[in-house]
Amino acid sequence: MWGLESLYLRDDVLFITEGIFDACRLTNWGYPAVALLTCHPTKDTKNWFRSFLQHRRIIAVCDNDSNGSGKKLAEFGKEAYFLESKDLGGSTDEELRSFLKNISML
Secondary structure (H helix, E strand, C coil): CECHHHHHHCCCEEEEECCHHHHHHHHHCCCCEEECCCCCCCHHHHHHHHHHCCCCEEEEEECCCCCCHHHHHHCCCCEEEECCCCCHHHCCHHHHHHHHHHCCCC
16 A cells, blocks of 8 residues: 555545555645555455544545456445546646545545
8 A cells, every 4th residue: 555644634534546646646635545556455455444544534536447446446435436537647637626626625
């Protein structure tokens, strides 16, 4: 897991992503985000999210790819959002702003 050092940024939310560049993008905007580095996290990881971070809004940001990896990642968040075309790491500032506004984070 990458990005645990960002947990201090806010105590009300945590974004989980599959890749580092997606998590890094959110962290650069001031949001705590971790990259699981896989679309198949372990049961222990899921339990950690559900118990240790139960007071946070845990948001899975899922790629909308054909192999179904986004659906697997979605199981680990309290909420899941599927991106339309590309991942957050490759999005423009305006696209990221729009995404955050749509999920009531701005």
